[in-house]
Amino acid sequence: MKKLDTQSPDFQAELKALLAFETAQNPEIDRIVADICADVQKRGDAALIEYTNRFDGTSAQTIDDLILTQDDLQSAFGRLPENIQTALKTAARRVESYHKHQKMESWTYEDEDGTLLGQQITPLDRVGIYVPGGKAAYPSSVIMNAMPAHVAGVKEIIMVVPTPKGERNDIVLAAAFVAGVTKVFTVGGAQAVAALAYGTESVPQVDKITGPGNAFVAAAKRRVFGVVGIDMVAGPSEILVIADGTTPADWVAMDLFSQAEHDEIAQAILIGTSQAYLDEVQTAMNRLIETMPRRAIIEASLGNRGVMILAKDLDEVCEIANYISPEHLELSVENPQEWAKKIRHAGAIFMGRYTSESLGDYCAGPNHVLPTSRTARFSSPLGTYDFQKRSSLIQVSEQGAQKLGKTASVLAHGESLTAHARAAEFRLKD
Structure with a gap:
């Protein structure tokens, strides 16, 4: 050292x-990732199968060869020794308990004129979790990504994980079973990120992608941000x-x-x-x-x-x-x-x-998906809050509209937005 x-x-x-x-900003990697994402967006399952066979050394003929069901995950869990089963369940329970403390709840209040203001908290509908594969197996990443999503109330969790040479890791799949993952696709890399972001004939489009990966995964997550949400670009x-x-x-x-x-x-x-x-x-x-x-x-x-x-x-x-x-x-x-x-x-x-x-x-208990490369200066660990979103609530009373309408009218005229001003003025009594 x-x-x-x-x-x-x-x-x-x-x-x-x-x-x-920061490998994710490597121009050559960005170029390769851009081509892969565009191809998956255009050709869907066919491109996903082609890239998986090329990069992971698999021989999938159809997309069904790359899909695992709940029965597959349960079977993987059943093949494990009891001590590993217990360890997975213990970790999942502790992670779930910790993340329950992070769950945000809706709130409202009324001001002096009866206007109701607040915030409505709702979970995301569907999320995708990326689990690395290759140099090591990461069942812990499955638990750390899936459990806070469950606590938040997400109904559908789609997991992608590469299986080099077609070798499927029972501990990773068992973790998916314990963590309640909905469906698993044995694909990885930029092609997996693109499939989750854009959707294919078989892979449903998600609302957010979480989980760490290599430089190609990081570059792909950066590229699809805006089409879907992401947790962070991990280094x-x-x-x-x-x-x-x-x-x-x-x-x-x-x-x-x-x-x-x-x-x-x-x-x-x-x-x-x-x-x-x-x-x-x-x-x-x-x-x-x-x-x-x-x-x-x-x-x-x-x-x-x-x-x-x-x-x-x-x-x-x-x-x-x-x-x-x-x-x-x-x-x-x-x-x-x-x-x-x-x-x-x-x-x-x-x-x-x-x-x-x-x-x-x-x-x-706390999440192990954490900000890297000095980004902890402005970002936080993955948590339940990453799988929830906030909608502002505004219900203006008749009395409140008299006061707020005048204020809004003055400001709208100041910005030369006449329709904005008139919309508020129509509700004034005088």
């Missing part, structure tokens, strides 16, 4: 360079660990590995106030890497984008953390709740030495 010191005159420039990364996974030296070095080393093993372009950052402790963590990493099945991916990730930062104190550490605005932030320090008050920008904050980020990935 690279080593940086906040006292270095080049620190800010070096940090900025390490954080800069590579990230973790920032703030350590004051009180957490065993092995624990911190493994927390860094836990994000690095996702992908060669994932990012792991450790910030501490003691060079001796940073060295201790590096020594632990050198030893523990020998035990990692995904060692090559971890080493590539840490070598390309990993960094250890030496800061003068925890106040400075928090300032740096707010600039980085990480997807996952571990506060592996004493009194973590106090230090959390200084964090303004992070997708999720994991407080205390016993709170490994991996618990949040699977079963703690």
